[in-house]
Amino acid sequence: MTFDIIVIGKGLIGCAAAKYLSRKSIKVAIIGTDEPENNEKATIFSSHYDSGRVFRQLGKNSAMTSINHQAHKEYPLLERESEIDFHSKNGCLYVNPYGNDDYLDKIEKRSKLHDVKINQYKSGKEIKRDFPFLSFPEKSNGMFESAPSGHINPRLLIKAQLKVVEKNDGIVINGLVTEVIYKSDYILVKTDNGRTFKCQKVIFATGAFTNCFGLLKEKLDLTLKSETVILAQIHNEDIEHYKSIPSLLYEVNNPEIEGIYSTQPIKYPDGNYYLKIGANLPQDIYFKNGVEEIKEWFVNGNSDANIQVIENYLRSIFLDLKFNKAVSKRCILTRTNSESGNPYISTIKKGRSYIAVGNAWSGGNSDGIGYIVAMLAIDEKFPEGFYEKDFNLIYANDNYK
Numbered sequence: 001m002t003f004d005i006i007v008i009g010k011g012l013i014g015c016a017a018a019k020y021l022s023r024k025s026i027k028v029a030i031i032g033t034d035e036p037e038n039n040e041k042a043t044i045f046s047s048h049y050d051s052g053r054v055f056r057q058l059g060k061n062s063a064m065t066s067i068n069h070q071a072h073k074e075y076p077l078l079e080r081e082s083e084i085d086f087h088s089k090n091g092c093l094y095v096n097p098y099g100n101d102d103y104l105d106k107i108e109k110r111s112k113l114h115d116v117k118i119n120q121y122k123s124g125k126e127i128k129r130d131f132p133f134l135s136f137p138e139k140s141n142g143m144f145e146s147a148p149s150g151h152i153n154p155r156l157l158i159k160a161q162l163k164v165v166e167k168n169d170g171i172v173i174n175g176l177v178t179e180v181i182y183k184s185d186y187i188l189v190k191t192d193n194g195r196t197f198k199c200q201k202v203i204f205a206t207g208a209f210t211n212c213f214g215l216l217k218e219k220l221d222l223t224l225k226s227e228t229v230i231l232a233q234i235h236n237e238d239i240e241h242y243k244s245i246p247s248l249l250y251e252v253n254n255p256e257i258e259g260i261y262s263t264q265p266i267k268y269p270d271g272n273y274y275l276k277i278g279a280n281l282p283q284d285i286y287f288k289n290g291v292e293e294i295k296e297w298f299v300n301g302n303s304d305a306n307i308q309v310i311e312n313y314l315r316s317i318f319l320d321l322k323f324n325k326a327v328s329k330r331c332i333l334t335r336t337n338s339e340s341g342n343p344y345i346s347t348i349k350k351g352r353s354y355i356a357v358g359n360a361w362s363g364g365n366s367d368g369i370g371y372i373v374a375m376l377a378i379d380e381k382f383p384e385g386f387y388e389k390d391f392n393l394i395y396a397n398d399n400y401k
């Protein structure tokens with residue numbers, strides 16, 4: 001059988017794209033690897049092996065806000081269609097401990113433009129009035145967006161997207177794609193387990209591994225970075241008490257830590273509830289040497305060495321939080337290197353191949369990115385409300401290996 005479109009990469013963006021294609025009665029297959037049970041046996045990994053991703057409505061620019069909007073418009077429908085709840089609407093609090101910043105400066109105008117209700121704060125004391133369990137320096141400024149902001153559960157979101165794909169007769173295939181061969185009137189997609197699939201068009205949604213297997217003729221300019229998060233296990237009897245904690249984006253920026261984010265206590269696959277908190281750290285590794293270097297981080301990386309610094313901030317923000325021990329998790333983060341830092345969404349070969357690669361904030365709004373690339377592949381143009389110039393690809397120069 002020849003598929004109309006094959007999506008490569010069963011991550012957050014690829015699964016969303018496959019769902020939108022499947023709704024259009026297109027013969028679609030999605031090929032990717034599942035979350036590994038044992039990292040030592042895996043070749044590739046992903047950015048979504050977790051149970052919480054902050055979701056906010058007002059992005060850093062209009063294009064991001066429109067993507068966020070597209071995603072949250074879709075979520076109630078997808079939850080109904082899949083019968084899987086993945087979206088928690090506990091709101092999102094943004095705080096800058098040093099005062100006003102560019103994002104906060106524009107927030108009132110942007111919130112009116114996009115019809116998003118917000119509360120603004122001009123001091124740590126004002127924030128504390130609404131969030132008594134949180135503590136920030138007195139100089140802090142901040143902003144709170146209520147529902148539908150909050151968080152999504154990435155594992156459940158993927159499950160929901162794929163359930164709809166299969167309901168619409170899309171095919172979900174397990175495999176690592178190692179080769180994409182363009183013939184004159186079709187495309188061959190080959191996997192590491194010796195299978196070959198035929199299609200008319202292909203969408204790359206390969207995240208951090210986009211440059212790794214020579215699938216693209218030219219490599220993209222991407223920054224790949226290790227990321228440590230810690231999970232603080234909340235006592236069962238306290239879970240109810242912490243239910244009103246919003247998602248948090250805390251713009252601290254000092255030599256030991258930068259850009260903290262956290263989600264309220266969420267139930268993880270082991271049945272326990274964890275408050276997750278992560279940040280950029282000076283000891284993060286910038287990957288330049290392909291899959292083996294990334295695997296070394298996932299298998300042997302010393303993320304435990306980062307627990308203390310993150311835990312110190314956790315304790316300073318959530319003053320009275322009671323938790324059992326905190327454990328670390330190793331992840332990989334992808335950043336695009338365009339001036340806007342927006343995701344890359346583009347045609348590679350007109351009528352044949354397309355790509356969508358997210359940035360550090362493409363979990364919560366992955367559905368919107370998947371929507372754009374799916375429509376681009378079908379219609380050969382960006383859907384209404386989205387503009388090519390906002391998502392242009394930047395190709396790597398020669399110093400990327």
Ligand SMILES: Cc1cc2nc3c(=O)[nH]c(=O)nc-3n(C[C@H](O)[C@H](O)[C@H](O)COP(=O)(O)OP(=O)(O)OC[C@H]3O[C@@H](n4cnc5c(N)ncnc54)[C@H](O)[C@@H]3O)c2cc1C
Nearest residue numbers: 009011012013046047054177207209331358361362363364
């Ligand atoms: C620790 C951490 C915290 C984050 N927190 C947030 C947050 O709070 N809010 C937010 O919005 N975003 C957050 N993000 C970012 C978000 O997770 C990513 O932007 C999102 O996962 C990107 O989706 P993706 O589909 O591009 O990549 P992924 O979800 O990584 O999916 C790509 C998939 O493609 C597969 N793949 C790659 N190459 C091949 C191949 N050749 N063959 C087959 N399959 C292939 C990969 O294995 C993977 O499964 C966070 C990321 C990290 C690491």
